[in-house]
Amino acid sequence: MFSFKVSTTLLLACSIIRAVDSTKKVTTCYNGDNVQRLSCDTGVIQVHSALYGRKDNETCSEEIPPNQLADTTCSLAGTTALVKTGCDGKRECELNPNTVRTSDPCRGISKYLQTIYSCFPAIHFATCEGSLANLQCDQGLQIRVYGADYGRRDTTTCIYKRPDAQVQNVLCSAPSPKVAERCNGKNNCIITASNSVFGDPCPGTYKYLEVAYICEYPTTNPEESLHPLIRQYKYRCVCSHSPHQPGSPAVMFSFKVSTMLLLACSIIRAVDSTKKVTTCYNGDNVQRLSCDTGVIQVHSALYGRKDNETCSEGRPPRQLADTTCSLAGTTALLKRRCDGKRECELNPNTVRTSDPCRGISKYLQTIYSCFPAIHFATCEGSLANLQCDQGLQIRVYGADYGRRDTTTCIYKRPAAQVQNVLCSAPSPKVAERCNGKNNCTISATNSVFGDPCVGTYKYLEVAYICQYA
Structure with a gap:
């Protein structure tokens, strides 16, 4: 067991970035049923290359006759782009070689799917249907979206008090370019996780928007754009944080080495940054707070209304008029429910102990950070x-x-x-x-x-x- 000041932690973190970005190779022999699985313990998947075909006569050669191994220059065009579309920005990704087999690049040759990828330390979160996804960066940095999917691909995300029938279809999630189109290059960006924005990939299923992005410095150098990891950390290895007050002087922590290595890279980008989640109130919507690493620390929460723009779609002006509306005790309630957890889901009804402004359309807005615990x-x-x-x-x-x-x-x-x-x-x-x-x-x-x-x-x-x- 060792003790580090946060500043020392950051020095160590910078030294292990190369390890975080190390590549992994997964090879899946084609037989029609095998499944290829890419996964990251921390960060998100970044696919570098993918091959469907054959490039040597040894890989996946067991019990295969020599004539089916002869062509070692066989590859299907577009495989990398297809795997990147399906997997980039996710923490886990499973696919069958049939998914990429749009045609047969070499008839009579035994083929395999081989993917080379790394785990990239991006900001990753899920926003439940009906809530607002808020992407934000520190001053001087801009958003670059790695991946965004709308739909559902598991039975554990955004399920709070939802009937089973609404969360069982886990094959309806689809990648969407809309978040990148709307948010890339901006310092902050808000987009609604709704069918009206993304379409409805599975009617009757309660969906969520899954986003992975980084905050980077603007550049006109095309070579730097190929190395976002270097760009992200080249300028930013400074941080201070207190569990009592964001932005206060650095605190001393103790971590086991294994915990250190797990959290070090996330400390750089997450410990001193906040996340904001806004959920429009309609009685059913779910607010989800989550941390890839560390645990939730709620800084503030508002149930009410503080402006006339948030959650204003389809609302008459009279329901947006009171912008000084807030329910006392909301922050304390959110802290009791969510502080110290990696994930926390709740319905605005949970905090609605009374109506702070009758006739006004309200929302639940929570500001939190992920603290290394x-x-x-x-x-x-x-x-x-x-x-x-x-x-x-x-x-x-x-x-x-x-x-x-x-x-x-x-x-x-x-x-x-x-x-x-x-x-x-x-x-x-x-x-x-x-x-x-x-x-x-x-x-x-x-x-x-x-x-x-x-x-x-x-x-x-x-x-x-x-x-x-």
């Missing part, structure tokens, strides 16, 4: 252990007990015990017991936290940092 889950019946280096003390960011997904703590558990994903509840008990200590152990049990969902197998989710007193 130690994050883990402990299954029910086990002990959660929080510990810091000597001289450092624990500060809990957030803790929830219950269940909010069907993938955590499920080993050999019957389906009935892991299906209730709406039972997780924030708890102050971990903070009360552990804050200010150098190490702390707490049992993930109903006897400590109560039972938010009888019959469901639960887990304790904790996010904390180690800081100097």
Whole structure:
């Protein structure tokens, strides 16, 4: 275990950029059924090249007769562009060689799909249908969209209180150029995640907009445009942040080396930048906050109206007239629900404890950042252990007990015990017991936290940092 000031962390981060951008090669032999999977633990996929055909007589040659390996100059034109369209900007991408096999480039030859890609540290987020996607960069930088898809490709994103029928179709997501067309080259940009903008790839399915982008300095050098990673970090290896107040002096943190390497690159671009999510109120829309790395820290939240332009489409002027409308306590409620989590979804009805301005069209707008914290889950019946280096003390960011997904703590558990994903509840008990200590152990049990969902197998989710007193 080592201790670093944030500035030292950034120096290390700059030195590992080459490792972050290292390339991966995936080869899938063609038999009609095989699936190629590209994935990034951190960052998003950037496809460099893709080949469908054959370039040697050894790859995918097992049990193949020599006459089917003879042509080593066989390739299908357009394969790279097709794989880039399907995968660039995503954290995971699966495709079958049949997807790219628009024709047969060499009849009688045994072919394969080979993709070379890297994981690029881009800003990645999903915006639920009916909400506004907000892309923004620091002053002097401009947006460059890596990829954008509208639709649905999983059953875990933007599902809060949605009926199963609206989230089961995971084959309807389609790439769209509209975000790039509208936002590239701008310092900030807002676009609505709606069918009216992107069309409806799957009627009856509740959809979301998935976007990956970077903030870069403007350039007229075409060679630099080929190396966005160098451009992004060439000028920006400075940062300071405090968990109490954005922009305040640097704080000392302690990370395990493995945690350091995971978070270092994201610290440069994320720790001192904020994200803004706006969700128009119609009773059904879902607001989603998420962090690729680190955990959510809510800075402010507004339920009401502060201007006459946001969420104004189709609204009469009288419903936009009051621009000083806000519900007290919204920020505190969002912080309780979302601080310390990697993902947080909620409906504006969750915060609508009363109507702050009757007759006025309202929206929920949240400003947050992703803060590098130690994050883990402990299954029910086990002990959660929080510990810091000597001289450092624990500060809990957030803790929830219950269940909010069907993938955590499920080993050999019957389906009935892991299906209730709406039972997780924030708890102050971990903070009360552990804050200010150098190490702390707490049992993930109903006897400590109560039972938010009888019959469901639960887990304790904790996010904390180690800081100097």
